Amino acid sequence: MIRIRVTPEAIDIAAEMALAEATAGAGAVATFTGLVRADDGVGTLELEHYPGATEAALERVAAQAVARWSLGAATIVHRVGPMAPGARIVFVAAAAPHRAAALDACAYLIDRLKTDAPFWKRETRDGEARWVEARETDDAAASRWE
Amino acid sequence: MRLDLLYFAWVRERMGRAHETVELPAGVTDVAGLIDWLAARDEAGAAALADRGRLRAAVDQAFVAIDASIVGAREVALFPPVTGG
Numbered sequence: 001m002i003r004i005r006v007t008p009e010a011i012d013i014a015a016e017m018a019l020a021e022a023t024a025g026a027g028a029v030a031t032f033t034g035l036v037r038a039d040d041g042v043g044t045l046e047l048e049h050y051p052g053a054t055e056a057a058l059e060r061v062a063a064q065a066v067a068r069w070s071l072g073a074a075t076i077v078h079r080v081g082p083m084a085p086g087a088r089i090v091f092v093a094a095a096a097p098h099r100a101a102a103l104d105a106c107a108y109l110i111d112r113l114k115t116d117a118p119f120w121k122r123e124t125r126d127g128e129a130r131w132v133e134a135r136e137t138d139d140a141a142a143s144r145w146e
Numbered sequence: 147m148r149l150d151l152l153y154f155a156w157v158r159e160r161m162g163r164a165h166e167t168v169e170l171p172a173g174v175t176d177v178a179g180l181i182d183w184l185a186a187r188d189e190a191g192a193a194a195l196a197d198r199g200r201l202r203a204a205v206d207q208a209f210v211a212i213d214a215s216i217v218g219a220r221e222v223a224l225f226p227p228v229t230g231g
Contacts, residue, residue, distance in 0.1 A: 047230070050223060053207035053208075113230060114229075114230060116209070117228065117230050118154065118225065118228050119229065119230025119231070120154055120230070121229045121230070131226065131229075134226070134228065134229050
């Protein structure tokens with residue numbers, strides 16, 4: 001089962017975990033949560049996306065993970081719009097019969113979504129907004145799965 | 147050829163619009179040619195599209211290289227490198 005959500009609402013991890021754990025045949029669920037860092041002066045983080053293309057890209061990433069690790073379920077929930085420091089930006093989960101597949105698939109989901117899905121971050125510090133630059137380390141992390 | 151164009155992040159801000167529909171001249175057949183045409187069209191296009199190394203594109207919602215064809219495309223998006231997650 002693939003579950004993709006792109007939403008302006010706060011991410012409800014308990015609800016998402018409950019869904020992932022309810023996967024038939026699951027013996028392991030690995031998850032990753034990305035947060036707005038609260039320690040480096042960012043006042044607001046805003047996420048822009050490409051409606052339609054974003055969901056399609058996340059579906060592809062999740063389907064690749066399901067096929068590669070024979071997952072019972074893959075979840076990607078990504079928040080969009082303005083959010084405050086400490087807020088959850090993204091949550092991914094991989095459910096599999098055993099831990100190795102769940103852990104690897106979880107890393108794959110977050111690594112690939114960073115390079116393959118059309119999201120853009122804009123942060124505001126001291127009232128001044130700027131677009132966050134892409135990082136080459138993200139490309140390197142994504143390419144290790146090729 | 148009629149084409150819907152979408153702009154995101156700082157490309158959108160510098161273009162001064164999020165989307166538009168254009169009638170392409172016959173000689174514009176790939177993303178690079180489209181960028182050249184938009185950059186020559188007005189000041190906003192020149193400012194938004196000056197930094198070619200930091201532009202990415204999608205044709206009909208799929209990421210493509212800058213030399214990809216746009217012949218027969220319905221929608222092209224131009225944007226900076228993505229920064230989600």
